[in-house]
């Protein structure tokens with residue numbers, strides 16, 4: 001099976017790395033094309049994936065085509081590939097805020113099997129979180145096969161399309177917020193004399209272990225907060241100072257702004 005990428009920027013590269021690591025695809029099964037020849041040819045040379053000469057060539061040669069361009073470029077890319085896209089190709093879009101209906105309108109056909117996904121960059125290390133929804137032209141078999149490709153990249157979840165905006169906030173965009181949190185912790189460590197490297201490792205491992213404990217699912221996160229806060233201790237002093245500075249409000253406002261921005265793309 002050949003898989004093609006139109007656009008080979010941050011998200012496409014993360015997916016490709018995840019698949020190559022798990023040997024889900026060989027480099028020779030992956031086709032790429034993007035806006036700038038230097039970029040995609042250099043990437044193909046480095047990784048062994050195949051560079052195509054146009055977006056249409058990717059569609060012609062691939063069984064599955066991932067549209068990995070920014071949302072505002074999607075319409076012009078679909079214009080370019082419309083004539084070579086038959087019902088035998090599976091189209092996967094990861095563009096935030098662009099609905100299946102809008103994609104069908106752009107293709108001028110409801111018969112193009114299309115899956116909308118929302119991955120995150122952590123697929124690169126096979127620890128991603130990817131949401132899925134499909135149109136009526138995607139059979140159960142194709143859907144199941146496609147989902148298993150993404151299962152190799154981390155967790156996957158089928159959700160209604162109306163929930164994609166909140167999913168973008170909690171999973172698509174949130175790695176940036178979590179990296180930012182880790183960096184803020186690490187900077188505080190530097191303030192107290194640790195090297196940035198030491199402080200970053202300490203903070204990241206604390207986030208990793210905490211996330212794993214939450215996912216183990218034995219207690220709610222809030223119960224775990226209480227377990228760490230010894231009466232009269234250091235943690236409750238720090239937590240209340242963070243809350244006074246608006247920790248919870250800052251997070252909720254950030255998620256609200258992400259959701260609004262995603263909805264504004266429609």
Ligand SMILES: NC(=O)C1=CN([C@@H]2O[C@H](COP(=O)(O)OP(=O)(O)OC[C@H]3O[C@@H](n4cnc5c(N)ncnc54)[C@H](OP(=O)(O)O)[C@@H]3O)[C@@H](O)[C@H]2O)C=CC1
Nearest residue numbers: 007008009010011034035036039068069070071094095096
């Ligand atoms: N980054 C992320 O964490 C996530 C991104 N997404 C979604 O993934 C999509 C891609 O985002 P991201 O990878 O970050 O963006 P990037 O800017 O990193 O990559 C965009 C890619 O699109 C290519 N491109 C631009 N115009 C065209 C065109 N006309 N034809 C073919 N290729 C073109 C660029 O080419 P070139 O490299 O040659 O300039 C580049 O490779 C977006 O829709 C975004 O919403 C979804 C989840 C997470």
Ligand SMILES: O=C(O)[C@@H]1CCC=N1
Nearest residue numbers: 096168171172173174
């Ligand atoms: O920032 C963005 O628009 C994309 C969508 C999710 C993550 N990055």
